Amino acid sequence: MNNNYRTYIEKMQQIADIRNAAAVLNWDEETNLPEKGAAFRGKQLATLSTLAHDCFADKELGTLLQKLSTDTTLNEVQKRNISKTLEDYQKNKKYSSKFVHQLSVASSRSYHAWIKARKENNFALYQPALEEMISLKQQEAELLGYTSHPYDALLDDFEKGATVKMLDRLFDQVKTGLQPFIDKILSQLPLDNRLLHQHFDKNMQWEFSLSLLQAMGFDFKAGRQDLSEHPFTTSFNAQDVRVTTRIDENDFAFITWSSIHEGGHALYEQGLPADQYGLPAGEATSLSIHESQSRLWENNIGRGRSFWKYFYPQLQKRFPEQLKDNTLQAFYQSMNKIQTTPIRTESDELTYHFHILIRYEIEKGLLSGDISVHNLKEAWNAAYKKYLGIDIQDDKSGVLQDIHWCHGGFGYFPTYSLGSFYAAQFYQTAIQQIPDLEREIAQGNFDKILHWLRTNIHQYGSLYKSEELCKRVTGTTLDFNFFMNYAQKKYGEIYQL
């Protein structure tokens, strides 16, 4: 290995060490932090962020990257690492320290305003802070530059290469394809899912969720599961990946599909090449591909009949009183009930995409100025009426429900839908390439699907962008028809359409 490249690795790993230390502090904040520790923890995290930012903005690193970018002795992986790092470096340089600081202060202010507004169920309390945040994000878009829509500049932050043009086309298909199908489902008699809402002992739910993670292939020697208010996955390196979950004693669904979902994220992180720690080849490629992994496990596998052919008899043994009189079919239908709800995180895998569509259209409008924060609540409520037929009752179950905007996360939401669509496309490809896949799953054997994901997706880290990766794996770039076909086949059967 040449000396410049070795120095590059050292510098990048130092930055990764600082960022991952911050990730440990964040994880601890969600799982363990005593109440009074929050203020100092915030300070400690801010110091680490600044340090990481400064290390990455280091001029020596810039010179080194320039040199390495024309170094013909590098191999393909090394070249891709350098070109991706250089791209990030140049982007990072566009942010002045002052602007980073402004964003960080606004984010903190906006978060506290949001908490207060939620508590009092009053959007007006959040409005000024959100206005400031949006104005900063508009500045950020100008600073980063874009060709057709300011939102493009921000989308790129969460999903390299995503644009308004691409998403408009995609969500048009959601409207023309998915909406009539959902309408048809909703015109049927609703399914009965009360069996999920019996009382299930907390410890036994916890034990069962661990057994699911174990079966999926989650390596407990390189990770753990804990409890937190909102489930999430974090990784400090491929050898230490942590998921969190939450238990509701009166809703069996909660821990189960949240553990499977986070487990999908975690398998991706555990499958990244540890020897590329700190380098692009050692990092997940994008939020949408990350989400494709969690949703493939949660929905395509974890809400499938094969999966529960294996696990449901076990579950009946664990909870005989609650489940002995309920068939696998009843259980399968319960977990796949389609129904509208005002809350995104409580929605099913079909109506979910209208929650995202609504946020996408609103973010676009906020960035272009077509929607003002002053009109935001009305725009939100009108969109819920239009797309989901729902009358929003109050701010908390309406415009105040998500945390994303507090932290300036404009452009994040679309990656959730992209994740589902990629998942459908990947899973269909996997089924074609692994003929006995569903039979394997019905026997509780996930080796083949995990191996397929590891080989086709995980091992590459971020060497390929989402679309490039998708094409390599499935032969074509993202195609919404895969999701539509999956939905029609599965729910056509369940609802006998």
Next chain:
Amino acid sequence: MNNNYRTYIEKMQQIADIRNAAAVLNWDEETNLPEKGAAFRGKQLATLSTLAHDCFADKELGTLLQKLSTDTTLNEVQKRNISKTLEDYQKNKKYSSKFVHQLSVASSRSYHAWIKARKENNFALYQPALEEMISLKQQEAELLGYTSHPYDALLDDFEKGATVKMLDRLFDQVKTGLQPFIDKILSQLPLDNRLLHQHFDKNMQWEFSLSLLQAMGFDFKAGRQDLSEHPFTTSFNAQDVRVTTRIDENDFAFITWSSIHEGGHALYEQGLPADQYGLPAGEATSLSIHESQSRLWENNIGRGRSFWKYFYPQLQKRFPEQLKDNTLQAFYQSMNKIQTTPIRTESDELTYHFHILIRYEIEKGLLSGDISVHNLKEAWNAAYKKYLGIDIQDDKSGVLQDIHWCHGGFGYFPTYSLGSFYAAQFYQTAIQQIPDLEREIAQGNFDKILHWLRTNIHQYGSLYKSEELCKRVTGTTLDFNFFMNYAQKKYGEIYQL
């Protein structure tokens, strides 16, 4: 506040943030880290240490400290902060980055050699790494400088102002005063402590230990208790202080006095002034004073009759089967049984000091060259025979039992004894100043003693060195007679001497 002082605070708090982030990572390593995560965690910790060291070695900080050290506008606390920081800064500058790195590598190598040697119960496997470590520590002593004994230079690292001269005198008193007293006790019939070794349910032990911490005044909104292999206390700031403990189902003593001990450390940390975060006035003054707090709670209070007058009836209710036929007196005697053992951490509060004396004499000899690593095991075994009458059976329960030397912690052990002796002196003073103290404790009321500790010790952080603080609190510097009197009174009564 003047601008220079403000800059000084900013710089010091940045360093504190990095060090405390490292402390979070260390805590997580002991409580949560999955097995495979150890290597990357080591790397992340090394990066944070280097960053903290570099920030503290920063020339600008040096210039600023020089300026502030002659600034007459500062108040008393500010002046003490500056002079103490300047002292640390100048000491830190004596270490080259190369030497710091050498020490860190040797420490890691030595730790792994120790683990291996323990596993195979073979001191010879540890010998080469320990030799290297001692040679480095001898270099360190030269580099730091000393007037009479190289060990003085290292002692100062753990206990500012401690010297061979002072410790020789102290341990002479241990030999002439404590040894004959212990001999007298050991010539009596041994006490029966089997009641502690019944089966006690783990969860119930855990609950009881939490109730003890709560009663002592540990603030669970500013801290928590977790489980780990070896109990310890760590603090990320006064608002987030964490203790750990361990449960042995067949030994009630373990969790109980370890939780009280760590609780004593934690109360000190929670009592430090949060507004002095990152500055000397916000930090504990020394290891010995820290240990005085843990041991005052563990022994002077927690192994006292008053304490259990309150808690023993509760304990009998929690464990009726095990305790209903055992009187408070039997329980009190059980927890205060004096007996020799080869293992330091399993020893009682009297023979303990001979374990320390042995280590002190050996460390002195290793540093001066009077003892070589080659003869270490023989020196160890001979000393255990001489002072405790014990034949050491194997290396694991002999010279390999402690972790301290792996990490170069020569000079650490004496602070344990100093802690006990300070504790006796502080507690005797507290009894004199709070006339109804024992009665309060017998009613489960710890407000007065905690207030006394807060007012006399905690609030000052490290503004005063150990001896200076001791004199302020008790009127005299450390006097071994306080401990001797405490021992004679308590154990004279128990053993009816």
